[in-house]
Amino acid sequence: MLAPFAEFFVRQGLIVPGNVAATAENIVASQSLFRAGFATDLVVFVIEVALAAVLNVLFRPVSRTLALVMAFARLAMVTILGLNLLNMFTALQLLTSPEYATAFEKGQLQALAFVFLNAQHFGYALGMVFFGLHLGVLGYLVYRSGFLPRILGILMVVSALGYLADSFAKFLVPESADTLAMVVVVTAVMGAAADPLAADQRSERRALAPACACMADS
Numbered sequence: 001m002l003a004p005f006a007e008f009f010v011r012q013g014l015i016v017p018g019n020v021a022a023t024a025e026n027i028v029a030s031q032s033l034f035r036a037g038f039a040t041d042l043v044v045f046v047i048e049v050a051l052a053a054v055l056n057v058l059f060r061p062v063s064r065t066l067a068l069v070m071a072f073a074r075l076a077m078v079t080i081l082g083l084n085l086l087n088m089f090t091a092l093q094l095l096t097s098p099e100y101a102t103a104f105e106k107g108q109l110q111a112l113a114f115v116f117l118n119a120q121h122f123g124y125a126l127g128m129v130f131f132g133l134h135l136g137v138l139g140y141l142v143y144r145s146g147f148l149p150r151i152l153g154i155l156m157v158v159s160a161l162g163y164l165a166d167s168f169a170k171f172l173v174p175e176s177a178d179t180l181a182m183v184v185v186v187t188a189v190m191g192a193a194a195d196p197l198a199a200d201q202r203s204e205r206r207a208l209a210p211a212c213a214c215m216a217d218s
Contacts, residue, residue: 010037015117024110028095035092041085048078059141066137073134077127084123091116125170128163136160
């Protein structure tokens with residue numbers, strides 16, 4: 001479970017809800033841990049690319065077109081989340097690079113770092129739109145496959161709807177985002193039985209909720 005490590009033991013452990021200064025100090029004091037979380041995410045994304053290829057081959061006999069849609073949706077998610085890591089890396093650079101320390105005051109650097117941490121949160125929500133699409137199409141393929149239980153496909157479609165609803169809520173009705181985040185946790189538990197990496201996405205979503213609240217308050 002690499003993704004939960006990056007969120008629960010790294011980022012969530014370093015982010016102090018409601019306290020920008022303490023969060024910045026934690027990141028500065030635990031740079032190696034923060035970078036380890038970054039590297040762990042990269043490993044997860046490599047696995048995701050391989051999994052997209054495997055799923056495409058597995059479900060191509062069911063529907064070649066939908067198998068491609070499913071695979072490309074997962075690859076789109078990986079691309080967005082991979083680029084989104086630059087927000088985390090930029091926040092780290094702002095807090096630790098001497099060049100920035102000479103150009104900005106400490107409080108300004110901490111505020112700028114949180115801008116990028118906040119951008120990472122919304123970038124993650126954007127990536128989950130494509131994960132929801134992937135999961136929905138995968139669920140339909142599982143349902144039609146004939147070699148997997150249909151109930152797994154149904155659970156994956158339900159989970160996909162939860163991801164899509166939560167992601168769109170982040171942009172359209174942010175005041176309801178926390179409530180819908182809990183819906184995602186419930187629906188993702190259902191879908192995780194069919195897609196093991198959905199468990200990692202569920203864990204990341206749950207772990208990011210305190211960080212989002214911290215950024216909203218700051």
